[in-house]
Amino acid sequence: MESSVKAAGKPTMAGQIEVQLRHDILHGILAPGAKLNLDKLRSSMDVGLSPLREAVTRLVAEGLIEAEAQRGYTVTPISVANLNEVCALRLELEPYALRKSIENGGLDWETAVMGALYRLNKTDRIPGDPVSLANWEVANNAFHLTLVERCDMPLLIKMYKSLVSMNDRYRHIYLKAVAVQRDVIDEHTAIAQAAVERRANDAAALLARHIERSTNNLRLLISADLPENPQ
Template identity: 65%
Template sequence: MSTTEWASRPTGKPTIAGRIEARLRHDILHGTLAPGSRLSLDKLRAELDVGLSPLREAVTRLVSEGLVDVAPQRGYRVTPISIANFTEVGALRAELEPFALRRSIANGGLDWETGVMAALYRVNHTQRDAADPRSRAEWEAANNAFHLALIAGCDMPLLLRTHAMLVAFNDRYRNIYSEAVTVQRDVVEEHTAIAEAAVARRADEAADILKLHIARSVEILIDLIKKTHPDAPDT
């Protein structure tokens, strides 16, 4: 499963509900199912050729993950997006990820250091062509893997699950507004500075650079969204 999706999904052979959940999650995160659009279980059941019971189970899981809303008498709809929501997602990442990095620096051993540097090499050597969806997807996967490697040693499973959820929300905006995403700075240099400070156990420096890195990414995307999609919802 892609790192743009939840990190701690069940392993093994997926159930029917699990396959439906994965399909719907992918379509929501990539904008195929438009934000705010109504989800008709009857139409989905016919389209996916599945039973109502596993479909309800899958949709219920997506409700718990914040990707689907449900309201009495109104049924299900894809959770709307807004600049305010994206700002909140970014703010939470900017607080939680540096905290998790500090924990990893304190707890991580040689395997963690090796994982960080391997992930750094991968992301720094993965090309990103804004005009090529496949290239963008490969870079995003490498980028998310790098961020996960930084905090993998935090020894806090709940924090890791929360982080995976925030990354998925973040990537939803990147996917939907993909044509607006361009490289505005030297990300290779930023990633390298974070990794080198982390494995050298310079916790304050690494956390500060990471927090600025996340905040800068959020600010750039919001600015691009406002310029290229002036009708994008604010709240």
């Protein structure tokens, strides 16, 4: 999701700052609800205020930072209600995007889907091992993006990536200290097989069930940690 890239392919300064801030937010280094002091951030990151503001503005648009008049910037808080909203939007958008990919994608797309599945299934996810967890996250996101990217709808893909970032933040924060909740190899395999076999209804239903199961696991953890949050 490193969108801030010049035509020549070299990230701009704002793009580099955006990548770092996104990483720190998604992994809980910048805690949910934390106030962001731009002067302190500028000093600690040794960057200029202008590119920092540009990066923060992009993350506001992405939903990871909130801006409030006269009160500055805050890392978007986490809550069960927010997770539920992210899940609801994913359930609307992702199965639709997958259906469109099945319509539009050819042999190259089928090959890409099965290749991404193979890489994901061959990537270990070891609780307590941050390197393996990070590698699995990359492979997992690549697989899911490959499934839907041939919807050929840039705005939809932009919204999809934003929702995935918000969902990933919950997973990074809450699953880094606990065991992997379930083995999803069979789920991913079933989705991929239905997709490349052009069984659009089955593929969309399997993807929706996969999203719901993942969200339910996170919801249980968050509800235990934030019992006062509205459901």
